[in-house]
Amino acid sequence: MKEEECRVAANTIIQGRYYLMKIESAYISEKSKPGNFVMVAVSGSNDPLLKRPFGIFKIDPPYFYIYYEVVGRGSKLLASKKEEDRVMVVGPLGNVFPEYENENILFVGGGRGIAPLYFAIEKYSGSNNISLIYGARSKEDLLFTEELKKFPLKETAFYTDDGSGFTKGLVTTDIKEIINRNGINVTFSCGPDKMFESLNEEIGSLGIRNFVSLEAFMGCGFGICYSCVVKGSDGKYKKVCSDGPVFRMEEIKWQT
Ligand SMILES: Cc1cc2nc3c(=O)[nH]c(=O)nc-3n(C[C@H](O)[C@H](O)[C@H](O)COP(=O)(O)OP(=O)(O)OC[C@H]3O[C@@H](n4cnc5c(N)ncnc54)[C@H](O)[C@@H]3O)c2cc1C
Structure with a gap:
């Protein structure tokens, strides 16, 4: 750095x-x-x-x-x-998504949360079976769909909250079917906190490895100021900037 x-x-x-x-x-x-x-x-x-x-x-x-x-x-x-x-x-700065080979990985992006996932999809799609669920409020917020479709993806599912341009629904709408259909054993997700809460409810107990990339207010970016802390499931605070931004889903204390 x-x-x-x-x-x-x-x-x-x-x-x-x-x-x-x-x-x-x-x-x-x-x-x-x-x-x-x-x-x-x-x-x-x-x-x-x-x-x-x-x-x-x-x-x-x-x-x-x-x-x-x-x-x-x-x-x-x-x-x-x-x-x-x-x-x-x-x-x-920060940590990275774990590097896997020959895994069935599902990427779940919410809105601008597609940013770090795009890089990961580009890098990992050659060596893993990748599926993608990507959703946003409306079609104006769901960008790079055509570029994403050019990667060798097993399944792609695009959703908008208002039904404009793509299937009406949330990223969680068909997630369990997509996980079953593609034998998913790992998920990488990034999006708003509310999306993580729903994901945790839907897939947190399926016994697969779920990784989330969090956003938080951040002062320094390298672990000095503690302005980006989130509560861990062990009761201890974690710094999104230097312990993350990528965490195992079960490491975080979700609201629901
Ligand atoms: C590790 C990390 C990676 C990020 N990657 C991206 C990215 O690739 N693309 C992108 O557009 N944004 C990303 N963000 C969020 C981005 O940093 C904030 O949107 C930005 O700092 C807002 O600054 P601002 O001065 O425009 O807004 P402010 O005036 O500070 O805030 C405006 C609004 O944005 C919200 N907001 C501000 N900062 C954050 C934040 N860190 N997380 C969530 N909500 C926030 C506030 O609640 C407020 O509603 C990332 C954040 C983190 C922590």
Whole structure:
């Protein structure tokens, strides 16, 4: 991990409030593995003071990409960056999805949670049997479906809450059937907390290995400030930035 001033090679609006930023860094692009994230300074000044965390969406050395949603001031500032601008980036940070071979893996993405999964699907689809469930509020929030279909996936299921563009439903709607049909023994998921709660209810007791990549408010990104802690099922607090962001589902104390 290191801090580096990086060149913005492109910052493209994909749709609505969703952007893809291509950033030049030989170091980060070569060192990153699926699950890792970076902390990005969204302005050139101390306002806002804190860098913002973003998952690595894909790599193409010397470039890496982040796929982000504009939700507040920091991400809005990031969206205003132009090609050739410079951004301070710290990374790669956090742990990674475990590397498997010849497993039947189900990826479950909720909205922008597809970001770290995309990298993992790209990397692991050659050596594992991969299926994908991907859902979002509406078709405007369900991006990269065509790109994802180009990977050698056993089954893909796309859902929108409002039924626009894809099957109406949640990522959990047909999950048990998809798990049975494809002999799934591992899941990797990323999405909003509510999605994890439902996943835990639906598949937490099936006896398969479930890994979740969590989002949390984050100050430093490497374990110093404790602003990203979540409660573990053992009653102890875990730092999303340095103990995670990838955890076994049963390590986390879910609300339900
Ligand atoms: C490890 C990690 C990886 C992430 N990867 C991505 C990614 O690939 N793409 C992406 O778009 N976002 C990602 N996020 C979330 C992203 O960091 C936040 O959306 C961003 O920091 C918001 O900054 P802001 O200043 O625009 O919003 P703020 O003004 O700080 O907040 C605006 C709204 O966003 C919510 N919010 C802010 N920060 C977070 C957060 N960390 N988690 C959940 N909700 C938050 C707030 O509740 C508020 O409603 C990731 C977060 C973590 C911890």
